[in-house]
Amino acid sequence: MGNLTRAQIEELATYCEEAELKAYEITKVTEKYPEMTYEDAFDVQWEVRRRKEARGHKIVGMKMGLTSWAKMAQMGVEHPCYGYLVDYFSVPEGGEIKMDELIHPKIEAEIAFVTKAPLKGPGVHIGDVMRATDFIIPAVEVIDSRYKDFKFDLKSVIADNSSSTRFITGGRMARLEDVDVTTLGVVMEINGEVVATGAGAAVLGHPAASVAMLANMLGERGEEIPAGTFIMTGGITAAVTVNRGDSINIRYQDLGTISAKFV
Amino acid sequence: MDKQQIQACGDELFDAMVQRKALRPLTERFSEITLDDAYNISLRMLERRLDAGERIIGKKIGVTSKAVQNMLNVHQPDFGYLTDAMAFSQGEEMPISTRLMQPRAEGEIAFILKKDLLGPGITNADVLAATECVMPCFEVVDSRIENWQIKIQDTIADNASCGLFVLGDRAVDPRKVDLATCGMVVEKNGSVISTGAGAAALGSPVNCVTWLANTLGHFGIPLKAGEVILSGSLVPLEPVQAGDFMSLSIGGIGKASVRFV
Numbered sequence: 001m002g003n004l005t006r007a008q009i010e011e012l013a014t015y016c017e018e019a020e021l022k023a024y025e026i027t028k029v030t031e032k033y034p035e036m037t038y039e040d041a042f043d044v045q046w047e048v049r050r051r052k053e054a055r056g057h058k059i060v061g062m063k064m065g066l067t068s069w070a071k072m073a074q075m076g077v078e079h080p081c082y083g084y085l086v087d088y089f090s091v092p093e094g095g096e097i098k099m100d101e102l103i104h105p106k107i108e109a110e111i112a113f114v115t116k117a118p119l120k121g122p123g124v125h126i127g128d129v130m131r132a133t134d135f136i137i138p139a140v141e142v143i144d145s146r147y148k149d150f151k152f153d154l155k156s157v158i159a160d161n162s163s164s165t166r167f168i169t170g171g172r173m174a175r176l177e178d179v180d181v182t183t184l185g186v187v188m189e190i191n192g193e194v195v196a197t198g199a200g201a202a203v204l205g206h207p208a209a210s211v212a213m214l215a216n217m218l219g220e221r222g223e224e225i226p227a228g229t230f231i232m233t234g235g236i237t238a239a240v241t242v243n244r245g246d247s248i249n250i251r252y253q254d255l256g257t258i259s260a261k262f263v
Numbered sequence: 264m265d266k267q268q269i270q271a272c273g274d275e276l277f278d279a280m281v282q283r284k285a286l287r288p289l290t291e292r293f294s295e296i297t298l299d300d301a302y303n304i305s306l307r308m309l310e311r312r313l314d315a316g317e318r319i320i321g322k323k324i325g326v327t328s329k330a331v332q333n334m335l336n337v338h339q340p341d342f343g344y345l346t347d348a349m350a351f352s353q354g355e356e357m358p359i360s361t362r363l364m365q366p367r368a369e370g371e372i373a374f375i376l377k378k379d380l381l382g383p384g385i386t387n388a389d390v391l392a393a394t395e396c397v398m399p400c401f402e403v404v405d406s407r408i409e410n411w412q413i414k415i416q417d418t419i420a421d422n423a424s425c426g427l428f429v430l431g432d433r434a435v436d437p438r439k440v441d442l443a444t445c446g447m448v449v450e451k452n453g454s455v456i457s458t459g460a461g462a463a464a465l466g467s468p469v470n471c472v473t474w475l476a477n478t479l480g481h482f483g484i485p486l487k488a489g490e491v492i493l494s495g496s497l498v499p500l501e502p503v504q505a506g507d508f509m510s511l512s513i514g515g516i517g518k519a520s521v522r523f524v
Contacts, residue, residue, distance in 0.1 A: 183514035185446025185460030194329075197460035197497065199446025199514065205455055236458070253444040253460070253514050 004033060004040045013047035016160050019146040020048075023103050026146050028156040041158035042221065048161065049084050060230060061085040061112075063141060064210045065162035066154075067203045067234025077154040080204070080234065082214050083162030093170030096263045097142060099244045102165060105144045105262070107242055108235030109186040109250045111200055111207045112139040112169055113176075115229045119211070121219025129208040129215070132227075135173040136181065136207075138252040139232050140260065142166035143239055167232060171256030181207050185253040186236050190246050196237035207233040264293055264300045273307020276421055279407040280308075283364050286407055290414040301419035308422055309344050317346035320491055322479075323402065324471045325423040326415070327464040327495030337415045340465065342475055343423030345491060351429040356524045360505040363405040363426050368503050368521075369496035370449045370511040372442065372461065372468045373400040373430055376490050380472075382480020387469045390476065391437050393486075397468075399431030399511060399519040402493050404500065428493060431511075431519030440515035443467040447497045449511045457498040464495035471495045 004012075012029050019026045029044065030036060053059065066072050067080045091097055099105070116134035144165040145152060157163060182201040187194060204210050210233035215225050225231065242248065242262050249259045264272075272289055279286050289296055289304070313319070326332055326340045351357050359366045377395035405426035408417050418424045443461045450456065465471050471494040476486050486492060503509065503523050510520035 180514060183446045183448055183512050185444045185514050187444050187460050187462040194462045194466055197446075197458075197463040199448045199458035199460060201448040201455050202458040251444050251462075253441060253446055 001037060002040045002043060003035045003037050008033065009040065009043045009047055012044045012159060013051065016044060016146065017048045017051065020161070020165070023101055025103055025148040028147055028152055029159045030153055030156050036155055038155060038158065041155040044159040045083065045161050052086055058087045059084050060087050060090060061232065062214060062225065062229060063162060063164055063232040064214055064234040065157070067210050071235065075152070077157070079154060080210070080213060081154060081158050081162045082217055083164040085164060085167060085230070089164060089166050091166050091168045091260060093168060094259055095168065096261050097166055099262055102142070102144045103146060104150065105142050105165065105242055106239035107188070107248060108141045108143060108239045109188050109196070109198065109237045110139045110141055110232045110235055111181060111184065111203070112137050113207070113211050113231045113233060115225055115227055115231070117227050118224050119215040120224035121216030124212045124215035124219070126206060126208045126212055129211040130176055133176050133208070136176055136179065137169055137173045138171035138250070138255050138258055139167055139169040140248070140250050140258050141232055141235070168258050168260050169230070170258045171252055174255055179254070184255070187251040188237050188240060189249040189251070190240065190242065195240050198236040200236060202236045203234045210234050264296055268293065269300060269303045270307050272304045272420060274311065276304065276308045276407050277311035285364055285409040288408050288412050288414065288417050289420055290416050296416045298416060298419060301416040304420035305343065305422050312346055312348070317348045319344055320347050320350065321345040321493070322475060322486065322490065323423055323425055323493035324475050324495045325418065327471050330499070335413070335415045340471060340474060340495065341415065341419045341423050342478065343425040345425065345428070345493065349425065349427045351427060351521070353429060353432050353519060355429065356522050357403065357427055357429065359403060359427070359503065359523050363403065364407070365411060366403045366405050366426055366503050367500040368509055369402045369404060369500055370447050370459070370498045371400045371402050371493050371496055372513065372516065373398045374472055374492040374494060375434065376486055376488050376492065378488050379485045380476040381485040382477035385473055385476040385480065387473050390469050390472045394437045396434035397437050397440065397442065397516060398434050399513045399517045400428055400493060401509065401511065401519050401521050402426070402428045402496070403503065429519055429521045430491070431517050433517030435516050442469055445516060446514040447511060449498050449501070449509065451501060451509050452507060456501060459497035461497060463497040468494035
């Protein structure tokens with residue numbers, strides 16, 4: 001159940017989207033409306049999404065956030081969350097990410113799933129996800145919470161599209177049955193130095209569990225994951241701060257490398 | 264430090280290990296202790312173990328992660344010796360409550376050599392050519408120094424804080440796996456507690472073995488065919504106690520598990 005009026009949802013949608021588009025920090029939406037619910041927070045996210053689509057932007061995928069127990073503890077939240085990816089979030093492999101368009105970006109190494117059949121919750125489990133998966137492919141997410149100092153609560157982060165801002169996908173695609181995604185290793189390097197390592201199981205024990213959770217969360221709103229959806233399942237490594245001039249290079253076990261530059 | 268002090272420290276560390284009574288940091292008692300002193304102390308401690316009937320079966324490399332190097336304020340790894348008394352088999356109970364004092368588990372890749380390696384001048388290519396197979400491994404480190412209050416000299420003197428270890432269920436040809444990107448997942452009592460990848464140890468576990476071969480080469484000591492070389496942890500150290508069960512899997516290599524009693 002929501003506690004906010006339609007006008008309040010629209011006000012928060014403008015508040016969050018302006019901060020994203022003009023790259024400035026804001027205070028948490030829950031400070032403005034402490035009575036807001038999770039449903040209200042998702043209503044804000046979906047309202048911004050609707051506005052972007054109305055302006056002609058295309059939704060190109062979904063992302064899961066806060067999918068590791070460590071990350072949830074670090075951020076003081078109790079549950080993962082999702083967001084959407086818009087056409088202009090996509091950065092080509094080897095491309096440049098403009099710091100002027102962002103506030104305080106961090107990068108995370110992830111595994112993305114691409115579906116070949118729809119998934120609709122409730123009740124979606126890992127087996128359903130495996131059956132509906134076309135292939136997996138490496139991805140790097142750039143997150144950029146619009147909240148000051150990355151300090152937020154779960155409702156605020158949901159309203160802010162789960163900190164989504166840019167992503168890069170590349171390397172080699174693989175069939176899920178050919179890879180053990182739980183032990184799939186990743187090595188993150190910035191300017192040639194190893195800054196983080198991890199393996200797929202860091203994402204809820206199995207990245208496919210993250211896709212199942214997305215389907216079930218969307219199901220609560222009567223939505224589904226359509227066939228052909230690109231889904232980033234959540235950070236395998238910690239989120240690492242990047243600065244102007246940094247070159248990033250993320251190596252995936254048997255699946256190649258993704259690189260990009262922050263300018 | 265003079266010869267007598269070095270011998271006395273090595274004896275104290277050996278007794279501390281046998282009696283399970285931790286010592287004050289050596290670096291508090293001997294402020295002038297050098298890295299060479301520390302290695303000489305570790306050799307005395309090793310001598311006592313060999314006198315007691317133990318046999319050297321390999322070597323371990325420690326302080327390979329940036330986090331641990333920063334903690335100890337050093338920018339190179341260290342090493343210790345492995346003996347037959349430290350080795351346990353996959354699935355076997357590991358008696359930490361009677362053998363160790365303040366155990367912590369690390370997940371590693373072990374190298375089994377088929378040829379001797381004598382530095383200097385050893386490259387990663389030499390190490391790979393001399394490696395029979397790599398295996399998943401738990402090393403359970405322990406410190407004979409109170410509360411792990413170690414500086415680099417303390418841990419070197421204490422045989423690189425070596426405790427016990429268990430090798431896993433598979434041996435894999437090193438040419439079948441990318442040792443820098445292979446992922447590791449560590450579980451304790453059924454929960455995933457950490458993940459990492461090969462590059463967490465000095466950029467690659469192979470770099471670690473190369474470093475050891477070249478470092479020991481300065482003293483004329485080879486890594487020998489048949490030896491087990493533990494290449495350094497890929498994940499943070501995890502304190503363990505009797506009753507805990509841990510398992511790890513490494514992408515493309517295999518699993519290891521251990522029950523602590």
